[in-house]
Amino acid sequence: MSDEMFKDLFYSGMDEYESIVRAFGITSDYSNINNEISGTTAMNSSCSLSSSDAGGGEEDDSVKEKEKQISKDVVEDNGGESSKAAGSGKSKKKGEKKEREAGVAFMTKSEVDHLEDGYRWRKYGQKAVKNSAYPRSYYRCTTQKCGVKKRVERSYEDPSIVITTYEGQHNHLIPATLRGNLSAASGTFSPSMLTPMPVVGGVGFLPAELSSNAGNNQAVGGGATVYSHNNFDYTYNGRQPEYGLLQDIFPAPSSFFNRQP
DNA sequence: CGACTTTGACCTGCGC
DNA sequence: GCGCAGGTCAAAGTCG
Numbered sequence: 001m002s003d004e005m006f007k008d009l010f011y012s013g014m015d016e017y018e019s020i021v022r023a024f025g026i027t028s029d030y031s032n033i034n035n036e037i038s039g040t041t042a043m044n045s046s047c048s049l050s051s052s053d054a055g056g057g058e059e060d061d062s063v064k065e066k067e068k069q070i071s072k073d074v075v076e077d078n079g080g081e082s083s084k085a086a087g088s089g090k091s092k093k094k095g096e097k098k099e100r101e102a103g104v105a106f107m108t109k110s111e112v113d114h115l116e117d118g119y120r121w122r123k124y125g126q127k128a129v130k131n132s133a134y135p136r137s138y139y140r141c142t143t144q145k146c147g148v149k150k151r152v153e154r155s156y157e158d159p160s161i162v163i164t165t166y167e168g169q170h171n172h173l174i175p176a177t178l179r180g181n182l183s184a185a186s187g188t189f190s191p192s193m194l195t196p197m198p199v200v201g202g203v204g205f206l207p208a209e210l211s212s213n214a215g216n217n218q219a220v221g222g223g224a225t226v227y228s229h230n231n232f233d234y235t236y237n238g239r240q241p242e243y244g245l246l247q248d249i250f251p252a253p254s255s256f257f258n259r260q261p
Numbered sequence: 262c263g264a265c266t267t268t269g270a271c272c273t274g275c276g277c
Numbered sequence: 278g279c280g281c282a283g284g285t286c287a288a289a290g291t292c293g
Binding site: 121 | 268
């Protein structure tokens with residue numbers, strides 16, 4: 001079921017995500033999402049739905065155990081750097097603890113895997129994921145000294161849903177020249193092409209209009225909070241261009257989009 | 262020709 | 278220790 005898959009996709013904040021998915025009816029009817037998210041009760045109700053639905057219960061223990069462990073690491077790690085030893089190829093530094101960063105995950109209904117977000121990305125890997133028919137792609141920000149990575153995968157149950165997980169924080173501005181252009185990038189997020197459903201991990205990344213409800217979500221999992229919002233009716237005109245599209249979606253976290261090294 | 266993608270191999274962590 | 282799964286590297290190929 002998709003719930004199980006999503007638990008694997010999001011290594012922390014599973015409860016929140018699971019709740020949101022169910023609350024929004026993502027696996028079945030996307031037409032309801034806008035209505036549900038527009039109401040402030042969406043998040044509240046989502047919590048009550050958590051872990052009560054069929055299909056995800058049997059994995060809860062193991063998943064949550066894993067989640068706890070990972071979330072602990074996530075919270076302590078704010079760096080965006082790759083953990084690999086410099087210039088040593090595939091080998092990671094021995095004894096270095098593998099740490100996962102707080103992720104910012106977006107669920108986006110899109111036909112294309114790689115969504116333009118204003119930054120330039122280079123694909124460096126692709127792997128088949130267990131329990132998913134769709135491979136996961138790995139991208140890295142092409143800007144030098146920017147260690148931001150992202151993973152892109154498709155929803156198991158609904159291939160039209162693209163799940164993009166960002167790791168790290170950009171320490172630079174959006175490149176002046178994009179493959180395409182900014183307007184094209186904006187078009188990627190336009191309602192005509194897709195229905196953005198950002199699932200945000202990390203306290204403080206919540207859109208202002210939903211942050212009042214965020215406490216319900218943040219309280220459970222600890223670490224990176226997974227968060228979903230499907231009704232971003234933003235216009236990108238008049239926004240600060242340096243933060244890019246994601247910044248438009250999430251006005252608050254300048255530290256995320258413009259992290260200093 | 263530079264930027265990017267593809268893809269198989271390799272490495273690490275983790276559970277058994 | 279072994280096998281699995283996830284993540285990464287890097288050579289080769291592709292594209293504009």
